[in-house]
Amino acid sequence: MCLSIPLRPAGRHCPVPSGIAGVILSTILAITLLTPAVHAICPPDYNGQWGAFGMPPTGGPYGITVDAFGAVYTSDTGRDLLGVHTPDGTLITEWGGHGTADGQFDGLITASVLDGFIYTIDNDRVQKFTDRGVWLLSFGTTGSGWGQLNDPRGIAVASDGTILVADSGNDRIQSFSTTGVFQGSWPVNQPYDIDISATGDAYVLGHDGVVYRYTRWGGLLASWTGGSFGAMSMPKGLDVDAGGNVYVA
Known part of the structure; x- marks a missing residue:
């Protein structure tokens, strides 16, 4: 199935930041996958100004994800804060702050949510939190070895x-256990984003505009571009x- 979605509310110009993850705060749309709804959002042009629907001012949002209850998690790279919002944009809480200590962020990129736990990536590491922002663990160091x-x-x-x-800089997807133990990897040329379907397949977006579909363990099932x-x-x-x-954004 292929579809095209307008990228800005009528009559409103929305500048597009350089980086995004998930679907899709920084490219004008936030799509609630639990319901057939597409919410138009104009992100701030880094001056804190939002369109008719949106979250409170941020310093430079990069990623967005939605949990099973509709809570919206925004990765505010500019302030290194992870924000939690209601579906209508009300800020519930935020945590992090700039730094390299456990629970802080140094270039927060994006997050993934499962069963009340939040997994984030920043500064060549993964961190795991409760949905209240309590830090649980982190893993990953800078490098090209297994698990780095x-x-x-x-x-x-x-x-x-x-x-x-x-793992874009190492041209691969890496797999870890829920406690951060390295399990394996497979090559992909500069992967920019990844998601897992309800059937367990891994969908990867390459920097060249190719979407790859893999088994969870790296077996290639299909690949395609957007076409004409x-x-x-x-x-x-x-x-x-x-x-x-x-x-795809």
């Missing part, structure tokens, strides 16, 4: 707790809904 990371851009968590990280109708230029974000439809 270099400019990770996306993260997804499977129903069994397996963590997949788009859905042609893509510098895509940055990918998400898969419960019906298996793929959304």
Whole structure:
């Protein structure tokens, strides 16, 4: 299935930031995958001004994800804060702050949520929190060895707790256990984002505009580009809904 979605509310110009993850705060749309709704959002042009629908001012949002209850998690790279919002944009809480200590962020990129736990990526590491922001664990160091990371851009968590990280700088997807133990990897040229479908397949967005579909363990099932109708230029974000439809920013 292929579809095209308008990227700005009528009569409103929305500048597009350079980086995004998930579907899709920084590219004008936030798509609630639990319901057939597409909410138009104009992100701030880093001056804190929002359109008719949106979250409180941020310093430079990069990623967005939605949990099973509709709570919206925004990765505010500019302030290194993870914000939690109601579906209508009301800020519930935020945590983090700039730094390299446990629970802080140094270049927060994005997050993934499963069963009340939040997994984030920043500064070549993964951190795990409760939904109240309590830090639980972290893993990953800078490098190219197994379990090391270099400019990770996306993260997804499977129903069994397996963590997949788009390790862009190392041209690979890495798999970790729920406690951060390295399980394996497979090559992908500069993966920008990743999501896991309801059937357990991993969908990866490459920097070249190719979408790859893999088994959870790296077996290639399919790949495609946007084609003439859905042609893509510098895509940055990918998400898969419960019906298996793929959304690309």
